[in-house]
Every structure is written in structure tokens, then in C-alpha cells.
Amino acid sequence: MVDKYLETDRMSDLICDNYSLLQVMSRFGISLGFGDKSVKEVCLNNNVDCHTFLAVINFVVGGSSRFEYASDMISVASLMDYLKQSHIYFLEFNFPMIRRRLIEAIDCSANDVSYLILKFYDEYVSEVRKHMEFEERTVFKFVDSLLNGVVPENFEFTTFSKNHKPIDEKLNELKNIIIKYYPAEKNNNLLNNVLFDIFICEEGLNLHSNVEDYMFVPAVMNLERSLRNELE
Template identity: 30%
Template sequence: MNKKISTAHLASFSPEMKIFELVESSPSLLSIFSRLNIRLPFGDISISEMCEREGHSVELFMMLASMHADTSFRPSKEHLKPEMLGEIIEYLRASHRYYAEHMLPHTAAHLEKILQHCDTLSQSVLRRFYDDYTQYIIDHFNEEERNIFSIIDGCAEGDARECNCNLFDMPHADIDDRSNDIASLIFKNLPEEAPTSLRCTMLEHIYALRDDLRRHSNVEMYLLRPLIEIYSNTTR
């Protein structure tokens, strides 16, 4: 498959680019592969060959990769197609699982190690704040899956009655504020007694989580939302 695709709007990636080059340019893109359930190894194949092998839209993959690599990247509406809706919902569901099963517990485990070096008050307060933060995010995901994704599933099966972008008024600013706050509070209250390597690893985890959640919100706001709008216009 060598379908010609305009890449002028897509960061610096092209369908002909080797997967190796893509990952080398931004190793954090590896998390996209696991969320899209893409099989390893990649060998020497290109983006378009990998997408063909795995049954993914090349354009959608490149938009996701571009949004992940550059948080200021916004997909152009003219490149969004209604048939991408099912695939993007699968990606977002997989992202929710990735946070719930991997990133949030992994960060919690590191926090526990750090808390062993804190006084009793800081231990209980910071643990409680992180637990509440985790629960808030999980509740937000559940609400999205129940109130948005399930309706979009219905749209994909032909029920376009309720499919419109007003569905998508879930607040993401709260999550960003809380992610920022947990990072600030942990940064400012890291116990000096804890080994430096442990403190640095903790901060790397907390900032990675915050930044990844921001990218996730961007995908929902600037990719999913306009796609829903396009879908509802084409089925009206």
C-alpha cells in the first residue's frame, strides 16, 4: 500500500518513515504502540507498512504520533474522516486502561517508597491526596466511557440520534489542575532523608503522568471532539 497522503500538516513524520526512526526521534511514542495493541517486532518496516499490517489508519496513527510528540500540534479538520471514530475510541479506551492498570499504580508504588522517609502527617496527607486524585481520574474515565464512548458505539452501529459534540463537555481542566498540584506538593515535600535517586525517579514518574494525561486530554478535545462533529454532520 503506497497511498499518497499529504503530510504537510503532520509534524515532521511521513508514512515512508521507518518505525525505528520514528521511535528514535521520540522514544515516549512507544506507549502508543502498546495502547494500539501493535505487535512487536517492527523490523525495518515503515509507518504505512506497519499500519497496513495492523489494520490501522495511517493518517490517524500519524496524527496520534504528532500529538504525542508535540503537545501544540492540532490535527487539521480536513484530514479527519468519520470512519476514524471507532479506532480513536478503541485507542482512548486502551489509554484509560494504561493509566488505570499501569501508570497510576506504578506511580503509587514509588510514592509509597518515598513516604517511608516522611513524617506521619506528611505520609497520611500525601497518600490520601494521591488516592483521591487517582479515584477522581478513574471516575472521570468511567463517566466518559459510560456517557460518551457508549453513545459513540451506538453511532457507529447506525444510531446517530444522540451523536453530537455537545456530548463532549467533560471538564479536563480539573484533572490538569490536580495533576499539577500533586506534582507541586510532592516536589516541595520530598524528604531529604530519601536517597536522591529515589526522589528523582519519583519526580520523573509524576511529571510523566501529568504530561501524558495532558496529551490524552488533547486527543479527546482536538481529535475526538471534531470527529464527533464531522460524524454527526455527515449522518444528519
């Protein structure tokens, strides 16, 4: 399959073509205001590994069928930074924002469904936090060590990759509770907006897991393999 986006494309065209790439861009630490510069120039100016950036955006638009990406071409350090920024985005920005909007949209004192929705949401967020903190504490630490030329023997990366679970499923349940059971009121604009945020968040989390499974895992395995060969 031919890549949709190339390093010679204008960064602004890419964003106008597919606005969900804005999020990928910001997680790579690229800010707006790049004029007519190409993807390659913008990456260079922002110290971003262009191949990894292109691999992620082409994965975003091509879906998980793109997992044949040459994992030895990806910069593991760059991809891990991207994943860390995504964790920060969800935990520190996206989840609190959805919570604030939920409280605004549902009357928590008026009915039990509102209370249940908020409780369900808080429990869900704390599960995702655990999942992400585990990755930070163990997986990313392991990869940091690999990047410093050491293979830690106290962590099995393959065990992690086999047990890595998607994190967006419960959000789908929450959506269904709101859609099916929240008592309707005359003006549902606020609630519709928060539902919209939840749909986008679910998509983002699904993409996050896919990038981990189909791009990060093979790239790390590759790195571990070549390091072991080198050290032998």
C-alpha cells in the first residue's frame, strides 16, 4: 500500500485534509503557525523524527492494516515520546474536560441515572489511569533502558504485549447508558456535546492502543532483538 502522506506535502494541507491529524501533530510537540512549510521542514524545525511522524499519521489514516510498517525505520524514542504525550493529554486534559462537561450537562441532584453516569465515568478514568501508569512505570522504563544499551532481565516485554488490553470499551458502555437511559429534557445541547466529546475520546483511545500494538510493540521487539545480538 502506498503512503497517503509524504514528507514533501505541505503540513497545512495535511491538517485541512484530515483534522484528526491535529492531535497527532500536537502530541509530537508541533505547534500551529507553520505557514507553507512541508512536513519535512516542519519536523526538522521542531526536532521531530520525520519518518516516525509520517508513519503515525499514515497509520491514523490507513488503520491497523498499516501494521506492516518497517519497525526498524521508526525511532522508538520518538514514538515513546508521542505515547507519553498522549497519556498526558488523556489524563490531564481530555478526561477532566469531559467530567466538567458531564457535570454541566446532567443534573446530578435530580436523578439516580446522573449519579450512576458520573460514578461509572470516575471508575472508568481510574482504570485507564492505572493502565497508563503501569505502562509508564514498567514498559517505558524498560524501553528507556534498551535505548541506553541495556536489556533489563526483570521485565518480559512479550508478556506485556500479549496481555495488553484495549481501554476504550467501557467508554462505549457509558455512551450507551447516556443514549438509552438518561431522562430526556427539552434542550439537550450540552449533553449532545459531551456525547460528541466521548465519541472522539473513544476513537482517540482506540487509536492510542493500536499505535501501541501495531507500531510500538514490533519496534521495541526489533530494538531488543538487535541489542541482544550486539551484546552476544
